[in-house]
Amino acid sequence: MTTPTAAAAMRSTVPSRAGAVCVGMVGGGQLARMTQQAAIDLGVDLLVLATSKDDPAVQAGAHHLLGDPQDIGDLRALAADCDVMTFDHEGIPPEHLETLQRDAVALAPTAAAKLLAQDKLHARRTLTARGLPVPDFAFARTAHDVERFAATHGWPLIAKAPRGGYDGRGVWTLGDAVAARQLLDDLPGGMLLEPLLAIECELAVLVARSSSGEHVTYPVVETVQHDAMCREILAPAPIAPAVAAQARDLALQIADLIDVVGLLAVEFFLTADGLFINELALRPHNSGHYTIEGCATSQFEQHLRAILGWPLGLPTLLAPSVVCVNVIGPPDGSDPRANVALALCVPGAHVHLYAKAAQAGRKLGHVTVCGQDLVPTREAARLAAALLEGTAS
């Protein structure tokens, strides 16, 4: 579809309410699905630009337009029907966001802020220019560029596509110059290089910031990755208080620097040399799913409050330990929805399913457990997730 008229014609028949504020969200994935649950509480209408009626947010009953987030006509159709536009992913062409902004569409975050989540090279350059700690990096267009970086840092190197990657897609480990040359053939536009860091753990911090500049910072969490995909979130991160304080401070500096409106998630590497900023996301984030049960205000409600200019809620952690484990589609393609009753046998397990078609390696849901101590809390969350995946031993 290419015209606003066509997209509007595809609008869902769920009725809009007179007088309700309408938030437009580009994308109908699980982040939009959980935002829809929060919107119901606040009496806010959420209108998503979805690619299919099978999208998780559409399944959850969000108002929707069917269209293509790459299509300016479809984005304009969404803008025409909402009071403020926000995002559940990064896959919107930055030039379209600039266009919408020139059209006076209220974007939260702005096109310039969003670009820091969309373009890893731009983010590295921007943060470096402000003296913020990022891993050493280089932009490589040629084999010579790669070899020069390797001469300083040694092999292997990490290569990233500046745009478009997520969940490990768009990231490669290069073992030698031959591998680098092969990858350059696939990435003629060039690639971001960084050394393979000796990472002690990965951390994430969520900051919510409203248009008035009011902000709240959530606890620092550890994100445990398996196969380059976030698998577990431990809240609070089991790290030294000084490190946590520094991570929160850095996240807040970035939020102010880029004048974010809504949520900012900052991902960090913790190494023996300290903290390095890895990636930014300007939207609700997988590392914040634990906030639904684990914090006084969920990230989804917080995002709505921030982009609507409403007062922010308390980010307080509600239990000594909160663990969230993602439910990943098992290799046999079976559907976790068939195993809900089993997972609910685990005391305190909060099950969230995204209504996505089951597929190996796909994030299909998550489980959160609030507890007193990390070890048993994590075991309970892992068990419930494994039961959903059909992989519990």
Added chain:
Amino acid sequence: MTTPTAAAAMRSTVPSRAGAVCVGMVGGGQLARMTQQAAIDLGVDLLVLATSKDDPAVQAGAHHLLGDPQDIGDLRALAADCDVMTFDHEGIPPEHLETLQRDAVALAPTAAAKLLAQDKLHARRTLTARGLPVPDFAFARTAHDVERFAATHGWPLIAKAPRGGYDGRGVWTLGDAVAARQLLDDLPGGMLLEPLLAIECELAVLVARSSSGEHVTYPVVETVQHDAMCREILAPAPIAPAVAAQARDLALQIADLIDVVGLLAVEFFLTADGLFINELALRPHNSGHYTIEGCATSQFEQHLRAILGWPLGLPTLLAPSVVCVNVIGPPDGSDPRANVALALCVPGAHVHLYAKAAQAGRKLGHVTVCGQDLVPTREAARLAAALLEGTAS
């Protein structure tokens, strides 16, 4: 509409998912709306029989049929499309529930159990027969019947329509025989009489019970009534532990007695002579809204788990004091949705709006606050509700 075919033709275009379990709920009010939020988490499809697209659950994006809960054809249309049928209100003709049961429709609760919530006289007689404490009562068809009851208990008396009342509707205080005669003219079928008790407070207990007989009992709460409508819920009720234990025990006895599947709410009067059972509800209940943030498992998720035969969740209270205050439409007819940002200024206030057309005296939402002590927690919840109503001083 009168035929299943017609109702089916009115079905919403929100797509159903292959393989998802479908719960049918008669009624699309706020209880169905909050059940929809819980259904999203569990990957359950909720299909409501709504009377209008403006109904709160439809506004929240629940799958829906439009129809009349008094119409057996529409009820059958709902039954045909769901795996189990449940209710968000009492206003379904009991004989239709009997018919559906003869049709082998899976009802949770059963017609016989539901009747105890639908017919106050039947409930009183059933509970009395089992030796459970109810207020003295009589069924009066004539002025003579009323005067005989008054001779024992004195004036004023409380009169209730056996069926159809809620939120103070269907309940009258009779000052004398003249008033009694006038009411009898309006209630030719007769009325339930009880003495005007000296009530210290009103209490409520929620029990969830699954088809396997597994059950959990929520904390005893105090329900504070204004103008015969529940205005505040205090959890836990500030009462002696022995009274709370007795209330929980009575509620559990009733749940077992009537073999309930799903939620049972038991309302009590506490007097100097002890506890008396007032009314029963077999569905999520206003007195349980505090469980969304206040308990490890919300009543809405619990109801779904119970009627689907899934393991029940922990009913544990998560804070020392949880207070829920209903948002009632103010006399000027203004809409609380216009005041959300103000209410969110109150730290820790969880706002739930039902998307109902604003109308004086109508329940339009509620606010829950979790805290350490009753007094400040109650003050915060009252303030947020008053801000929503536009009545804060």
